[in-house]
Amino acid sequence: MQDTHSRFSAPAHHGVPFNKKAIREKQSLWFQLPLLQRILISNLLIISCSAIIGSWFTAQLAEAGSFNVVTFVIIICCATLLSGSISFFTLKSAFRPFHELQRVLTKIHAGYPRAHVALSRINDPDVREFTGALRQMLVRLEDNARVIQEDQHQLQIMTARVITAQENERKRIARELHDEASQSLTAIIMGLDAARRQARDEQQETRLGSLRDMATATLDELRKLALDLRPTMLDDLGLVPAVRWLSRGAGERANFEVKLELDRIGDTDRLPPELETCLFRITQESLTNIIKHAQATRVDIRMSRLLNDNIKLEIRDNGKGFNMSEARHKAICGGHLGLFDIEERAGLLGGKASIMSGDSGTTIQIVVPLKPHGCPF
Ligand SMILES: Nc1ncnc2c1ncn2[C@@H]1O[C@H](COP(=O)(O)OP(=O)(O)O)[C@@H](O)[C@H]1O
Ligand SMILES: [Mg+2]
Numbered sequence: 001m002q003d004t005h006s007r008f009s010a011p012a013h014h015g016v017p018f019n020k021k022a023i024r025e026k027q028s029l030w031f032q033l034p035l036l037q038r039i040l041i042s043n044l045l046i047i048s049c050s051a052i053i054g055s056w057f058t059a060q061l062a063e064a065g066s067f068n069v070v071t072f073v074i075i076i077c078c079a080t081l082l083s084g085s086i087s088f089f090t091l092k093s094a095f096r097p098f099h100e101l102q103r104v105l106t107k108i109h110a111g112y113p114r115a116h117v118a119l120s121r122i123n124d125p126d127v128r129e130f131t132g133a134l135r136q137m138l139v140r141l142e143d144n145a146r147v148i149q150e151d152q153h154q155l156q157i158m159t160a161r162v163i164t165a166q167e168n169e170r171k172r173i174a175r176e177l178h179d180e181a182s183q184s185l186t187a188i189i190m191g192l193d194a195a196r197r198q199a200r201d202e203q204q205e206t207r208l209g210s211l212r213d214m215a216t217a218t219l220d221e222l223r224k225l226a227l228d229l230r231p232t233m234l235d236d237l238g239l240v241p242a243v244r245w246l247s248r249g250a251g252e253r254a255n256f257e258v259k260l261e262l263d264r265i266g267d268t269d270r271l272p273p274e275l276e277t278c279l280f281r282i283t284q285e286s287l288t289n290i291i292k293h294a295q296a297t298r299v300d301i302r303m304s305r306l307l308n309d310n311i312k313l314e315i316r317d318n319g320k321g322f323n324m325s326e327a328r329h330k331a332i333c334g335g336h337l338g339l340f341d342i343e344e345r346a347g348l349l350g351g352k353a354s355i356m357s358g359d360s361g362t363t364i365q366i367v368v369p370l371k372p373h374g375c376p377f
Pocket of ligand 2: 285288289337338
């Protein structure tokens with residue numbers, strides 16, 4: 001099964017704890033020296049210490065007449081231990097800026113963008129140029145990320161406006177079809193009925209009868225079109241009856257079994273209008289996809305109110321499934337935007353869409369908050 005999520009969460013924005021050691025290092029003369037000089041001084045220190053202490057000790061032992069193989073081995077061991085310890089501590093301190101750099105980079109990699117502030121505290125002349133360039137690069141990246149975030153927000157607002165305008169327009173056309181065109185057609189049908197009753201001969205009656213049938217078929221088509229555009233029951237009765245009507249129609253049209261299950265949601269419960277529209281359109285697109293592509297024999301729709309007051313909608317079919325990256329490619333090439341629309345609608349309400357598909361079918365799962373925060377609608 002492949003899975004896609006419409007939104008991914010970025011790591012939280014954290015600073016780096018104030019580093020006293022780094023400040024002390026900034027002021028210390030030792031850390032202002034280039035690395036080569038620090039290593040050279042460390043080595044000179046080790047060699048001189050070993051030479052002075054070793055010679056002094058040997059001289060003392062020789063004077064006391066106790067210089068033999070055993071004391072020689074002890075001197076060698078002590079000298080090795082001493083020079084090893086001195087070289088460990090001096091080299092450790094010489095390489096500290098690199099360890100500090102590594103620590104900062106690990107933090108940046110772990111998703112703490114403000115960690116680059118700590119780079120300015122590394123005052124080592126060998127790494128200063130490098131950290132300077134790195135800092136500039138990270139600041140630029142941070143600026144770019146902020147611009148992208150603002151653009152994304154603007155895009156979200158625009159998408160929400162387009163969706164709202166589209167829904168309003170659908171509502172207007174559906175109402176006009178229902179109120180104006182349907183009324184006129186009904187009047188025409190009644191007129192044709194009356195004319196047929198007063199027909200002079202059989203031929204005229206048959207012609208008026210077929211005209212009436214055509215007008216009746218057109219009226220049916222018109223009503224179906226108005227319902228597809230925006231079923232009045234979504235506004236009048238709410239999401240559950242509208243989804244029930246939608247799924248029954250889809251099952252009858254494509255000959256598959258549909259089961260609608262409700263959990264902690266009642267048939268008459270009303271949700272915020274934008275949420276009802278969003279979940280209705282997602283169900284409509286999912287069912288259209290199942291009819292068009294899935295070759296399924298069974299569809300399960302489950303709508304539940306979760307304990308955290310989120311609404312979860314799951315539409316599962318047992319069809320042939322599809323390849324997610326191919327579907328993404330189709331969307332990029334244009335025209336096939338149904339799945340993208342599902343993700344976008346869920347995201348705009350602060351929710352998340354998961355689309356999973358495999359050989360045993362497709363599952364579309366939407367989780368949206370019941371009371372969307374900062375909803376751009
Ligand atoms: N339930 C499904 N079962 C099988 N294939 C599907 C299903 N839903 C979507 N698809 C595949 O994903 C593609 C993209 O779907 P969509 O974005 O809705 O565009 P469209 O329906 O216009 O092709 C479809 O062309 C189809 O190949
Ligand atoms: Mg589609």
